[in-house]
Amino acid sequence: MEEQNAAEEQQIKEGIAEILTQCEQDRSQLIPILQRVQETFGYLPKSAISEIGSFLGMTDVQIYGVASFYNHFRYIPLGKHPVQMCMGTACHMVGGGLVLEALERALDVEVGGITIDKQFSLDRVACIGCCGLAPVMVIGEKIFPKMTSTKVDEVLVNLKMEEEEAAQEETDN
Ligand code: FES
Known part of the structure; x- marks a missing residue:
């Protein structure tokens, strides 16, 4: 280490x-x-x-x-899967804050932080330009439209499963 x-x-x-x-x-x-x-x-x-x-x-x-005058600077590394919750006006108006709270609970990390296993970091971002899909969450390069707090666990579980499958495939080959 x-x-x-x-x-x-x-x-x-x-x-x-x-x-x-x-x-x-x-x-x-x-x-x-x-x-x-x-x-x-x-x-x-x-x-x-x-x-x-x-x-x-x-x-x-x-x-x-x-x-410190600029919100977008972060002082700890990004996780393997950087999670960003859009908190622009459109996303905020339709429950972005609730999704963000659900993410904090599910990942057990605060905004701006990183999980202990370094797998996930969590940030809030300003409008990412697809307001019609609000509220929008982004993990890495992938956009998750129309997010709700109840979908958070499902998305994270699916992501972990995909990763396990990919790792399994790699060991099989
Ligand atoms: S406010 Fe979230 S995509 Fe525009």
């Missing part, structure tokens, strides 16, 4: 170094840099904040202070 962490840290370090070589050393570039880091890693790793701080001459506290 420690070895894996060291490898991950190394990967992050190299990724950040590559991003920073393509960026201007100017504090006005902080948000674009954070966005690129999040696009690359799915979140803002702690070590990345320090590297960016050294690059821009800012403290970690200053960077977190700026980043």
Whole structure:
């Protein structure tokens, strides 16, 4: 596990170094840099904040202070299956909040968190552009339209079953 962490840290370090070589050393570039880091890693790793701080001459506290104004930055990794619940107006109006609560219960994780087994992370997102299907949930690349709180367990069970079948097929081949 420690070895894996060291490898991950190394990967992050190299990724950040590559991003920073393509960026201007100017504090006005902080948000674009954070966005690129999040696009690359799915979140803002702690070590990345320090590297960016050294690059821009800012403290970690200053960077977190700026980043905290933006809801879309996350500070822990995404799960293997990133679950996103749309909470744009259309989805919110037709029960998106209830689905989100059901997800928190079913996964036993709060919004912005990740399950202990790292399989699922849960986030709320703004309108994803398919309001006619509201309320909309997204897991990875797959869209789940017209979600209800009662469908949550079914979707998660199906996903686990699909995964088990895929793993079984792999061992059979
Ligand atoms: S508000 Fe949810 S898809 Fe537009």
